[in-house]
Amino acid sequence: MGKADSVFEVIGPIMIGPSSSHTAGAVRIGQIAGAILSEPAVKAVIYLHGSYALTGKGHGTDKALVAGLLGFGAADERISKSLKIAKEKGLLVKFRRVDLGDDYHPNTARLLLQGNKGTNFEITAISVGGGNISVIELNGLPIKLSGEYYTLITIHKDQPGIVAQASEIIAKNNVNIATANVTRQRRGGLAVMAIEMDQPLPLEAVKQLEKVAQIVRFIQPVY
Amino acid sequence: MNYRNLRDLIRLAEKRGEKIGEIVIAVEAEQKDMTSEKVREEMVTVWRVMQASIRRGLAEENRSVSGLSGGDAKLVAKTKPSFLSRRILKAVAMALGVAEVNAAMGKIVACPTAGSCGIVPAALTEAANRLKLSEEDVILALFTAAGIGIVCSINASISGAEGGCQAECGVAAAMAAGALTELAGGTPKQVGHAAALCLSNMLGLVCDPVAGLVEVPCILRNAGALMQALLAAELALAGVESRIPVDEVIGAMDEIGKALPESLRETAQGGLANTPTGQKLNRDLPLD
Ligand code: SF4
Numbered sequence: 001m002g003k004a005d006s007v008f009e010v011i012g013p014i015m016i017g018p019s020s021s022h023t024a025g026a027v028r029i030g031q032i033a034g035a036i037l038s039e040p041a042v043k044a045v046i047y048l049h050g051s052y053a054l055t056g057k058g059h060g061t062d063k064a065l066v067a068g069l070l071g072f073g074a075a076d077e078r079i080s081k082s083l084k085i086a087k088e089k090g091l092l093v094k095f096r097r098v099d100l101g102d103d104y105h106p107n108t109a110r111l112l113l114q115g116n117k118g119t120n121f122e123i124t125a126i127s128v129g130g131g132n133i134s135v136i137e138l139n140g141l142p143i144k145l146s147g148e149y150y151t152l153i154t155i156h157k158d159q160p161g162i163v164a165q166a167s168e169i170i171a172k173n174n175v176n177i178a179t180a181n182v183t184r185q186r187r188g189g190l191a192v193m194a195i196e197m198d199q200p201l202p203l204e205a206v207k208q209l210e211k212v213a214q215i216v217r218f219i220q221p222v223y
Numbered sequence: 224m225n226y227r228n229l230r231d232l233i234r235l236a237e238k239r240g241e242k243i244g245e246i247v248i249a250v251e252a253e254q255k256d257m258t259s260e261k262v263r264e265e266m267v268t269v270w271r272v273m274q275a276s277i278r279r280g281l282a283e284e285n286r287s288v289s290g291l292s293g294g295d296a297k298l299v300a301k302t303k304p305s306f307l308s309r310r311i312l313k314a315v316a317m318a319l320g321v322a323e324v325n326a327a328m329g330k331i332v333a334c335p336t337a338g339s340c341g342i343v344p345a346a347l348t349e350a351a352n353r354l355k356l357s358e359e360d361v362i363l364a365l366f367t368a369a370g371i372g373i374v375c376s377i378n379a380s381i382s383g384a385e386g387g388c389q390a391e392c393g394v395a396a397a398m399a400a401g402a403l404t405e406l407a408g409g410t411p412k413q414v415g416h417a418a419a420l421c422l423s424n425m426l427g428l429v430c431d432p433v434a435g436l437v438e439v440p441c442i443l444r445n446a447g448a449l450m451q452a453l454l455a456a457e458l459a460l461a462g463v464e465s466r467i468p469v470d471e472v473i474g475a476m477d478e479i480g481k482a483l484p485e486s487l488r489e490t491a492q493g494g495l496a497n498t499p500t501g502q503k504l505n506r507d508l509p510l511d
Contacts, residue, residue, distance in 0.1 A: 003377045007251045008265060010335040010372030010381065010398075011365060014272045017325030017337050018287070018437040024337075055435035055491075058289040058508060060328045080328040129382065 013131060016079045021107055022052065022059035025127030027079065028222050029109050030068015032135055032147045033123045035219040039115035041069050043092045050106035052127075053097035062095055065109055073223060074131065110137075141192045142183045147222045149178050149196035152206070156213035158184040158191040166195065169208060175199045190214075224250055228470040229374050229415050236411040243401070243411050244366035247373075251366075266362050269332050273321075273344035276331045280320020280341070287326040289508055292438040296320030310349065311453065318345035318449040322442040335372045335381040338388075338437045339395035341445035343368055346399035346452050350406045360406060367405045368398035371418050378470065379477035383430035384489040386480025392441075392448040393425030393476065399452035404459050419465035419472045421455030426472075427479055429487035431494025434505040440495055 004010045015024045034041065046065055048056050056062055060080065067082035070089065078085060086093055100108060105126035113121045124137035135145045138153070145151050152170075156162050163182055170177060176198040184191035206218045226232045226246070235246045252259045279285070281300050286293030300316035307315070321341035325331045331340040343365070351361050372381060375394045380386035400421035401414040409417065425448065433439040465472065486493030495501050 004335075004373045004381070006255065007247060007262070007366060007369040007373065008269070010376060011266070011269055011343070011369045012332055012334075014269060014330065014332050015337065016328055017331050017340070018328065020333060020337050023328070051435065058287070058291075058434060058436040058438075060288055063328070075330060077330055129384065 009130075014075045015131065016064075016075060016077065019059045020131040021127045021129050022056065022061045023064045023079070024074040024131035025107065025133045026052075026061045026064035026109065027068040027072065027074040028131065028133045028147055029111075029125040029127065029135075030065040031071065031073070031222040032068075032125065032133070032145075032219065033111045033113060033121070034069045034071055035222065036123060036138070036153065036217055037113045037115045037119060037121050038217060039117045039119055040089070041091050041113050042116050043114040044069060045094045045096065045112040047096050047098045047100075047110040047112075049098050049100045049104055049108040049110070052107050052109055053099075061109075065111070066091070066093055069111075069113075138192050141185060141190065143192050143194045144179070144181050145194045145196055147219075149198065149221055150200045151219045152193075152195045152197065152201060152209075153215075153217040153219070154193045154209060154213040155215040156191055156193070158188050162212055163193060165212060166193065166209060169205045170195065170197065170201065173201055173205055175201055224253060226250065226370070226374070227377055229371065229418065229473075230468070230470055232370050232374065233411040233415050242363060242367065242405055243370050243414055244363040244405065247366040247370035248363075263362055266365050267358070270358070270362060270365060272330060272332050273334075274348070276321045276324050276329065276340070277317045277344055277348055279329055280324045281316060285320070285323040285327040285329065287323075287436070287438055288328065289434065289436055289438065291433065291436060291504065292326045292442055293323055295442070296323050310353065314345050314349035314449060314453075315446045317348055318342055318445040319442055321345065322445040326436070326438045326442060335376070335394055335398070336383070336391045338383065338432075338441045339391040339445060339448065341442075342392065342395040342448045342452065343399045343402070345445075345449050346403055347406075350403055354406060356406060364402040364406045367414060368402040371398045371401045374470075375473055375476070378473050380480055386476065387483045387488055388428040388430040388444060389422075389425050389476055390480055391430070392444040393422055393428055396425055396448035396452045396455075397422040399449065400455040400459070403452060403456035407456065407460055409456075409460050413459045415469045416463065416465050417455045417459035419467065419469035420458050420463065421451050422469075422472045422476060423465060423467065424451050424455065426476055429483060429494050430489045431487055431496045432489065432491055433496045433501040434508055435489075435491035435496070439501075439504075
């Protein structure tokens with residue numbers, strides 16, 4: 001955790017313990033993963049790496065991730081009961097410990113999700129301290145988003161024009177871009193784009209992009 | 224208006240004839256483009272959660288998932304003290320209790336971190352009861368505490384992984400010491416001395432949580448840090464001054480934190496975590 005630039009970073013956040021990185025951060029990972037799936041999850045296979053694998057149980061990382069998937073926030077007292085609640089809601093959860101190698105941050109979770117409309121996603125995210133997180137892979141493609149902004153995500157066939165089109169739509173709506181990144185498998189293969197913005201995009205703007213990209217997601221900041 | 228160290232904060236407070244907490248509120252309001260009222264209101268929410276965590280900490284056993292902690296706060300709360308006053312022992316129980324609530328996946332306010340969440344709430348609750356303070360007074364003192372925490376985060380660290388436990392429980396103690404001093408009528412300078420004296424007693428404290436969990440020794444350290452805060456406030460109010468200026472003490476904490484080996488910075492590889500019993504507790508933890 002770096003320099004605090006608000007009173008409420010040193011006295012706060014209000015959270016469910018015991019750990020900002022292993023509990024609060026894990027909730028946020030679950031929340032963002034759930035938002036990307038954007039339909040109720042029916043199945044989640046969750047891989048825990050590094051410190052998440054070794055101390056996750058004691059920190060309630062498992063419960064926190066599932067709580068996030070269910071849409072609970074980091075201060076929600078239902079977190080400690082989330083595994084039971086998931087069962088009641090028909091969400092099947094499995095945890096596996098993995099070693100993804102030294103290249104991965106010690107607090108890494110990879111979630112394989114299936115939604116009730118059959119959508120599948122693979123999301124890998126890291127918890128970098130103080131409850132802050134970063135999604136680093138989406139369906140195996142590198143991406144970078146923190147969940148702190150309004151975020152536009154697309155998965156599209158790599159072809160000229162999509163990035164330009166997205167920026168045009170964003171500019172037209174007077175929305176300010178905070179960060180943007182695009183990566184692709186190979187030329188002409190699948191590409192993912194993540195744009196973090198200070199303001200929300202109107203629904204019609206998002207709809208416009210659905211004509212050119214396979215998958216379009218617009219997610220709200222998660223707290 | 225802005226501040227980067229405690230000297231700035233003390234000077235601003237003296238110049239304007241205000242409390243340090245009032246300067247901290249004004250700066251927060253200015254930077255966040257909010258009214259002071261709104262900033263205060265947010266702190267009221269925070270304080271209510273702190274109070275609720277104390278209530279739960281004293282009322283329940285709060286066993287953790289790992290089974291390593293829980294029950295000590297209740298034990299302490301119902302004991303007749305042999306050395307401390309009844310009230311101080313009660314405050315100790317509060318600090319332990321909030322930290323146990325945290326370990327048991329209850330709701331707390333990180334202050335500055337989750338591991339050190341019991342110190343400031345226990346100190347301020349004790350002050351509020353003892354000095355018969357209004358909620359308004361306590362809220363203001365929370366901003367004084369926050370100012371000290373912000374300065375520590377700018378010039379050192381408030382993360383055990385970076386600076387050891389001196390950065391978490393040490394900083395929390397310094398925050399509490401400053402707030403207590405202000406509440407008991409201390410001057411801004413005395414607030415600075417209280418923080419300096421307190422932190423001087425916490426320097427070098429390593430982060431060595433058994434099995435990497437925020438339980439042993441974290442919960443105990445909340446109690447120890449609370450006592451250091453009370454002590455430092457008492458000394459500063461008596462007129463004791465820190466020979467080393469507070470910002471230099473914070474500088475020393477930064478230097479010490481950087482010199483700590485990784486094994487003593489939240490990796491659970493050294494210190495208490497690396498004792499035969501610490502290792503055994505780690506091995507015996509349920510993984511599934
Ligand atoms: S020992 Fe480490 S984890 Fe525990 S309270 Fe201190 S800094 Fe936090």
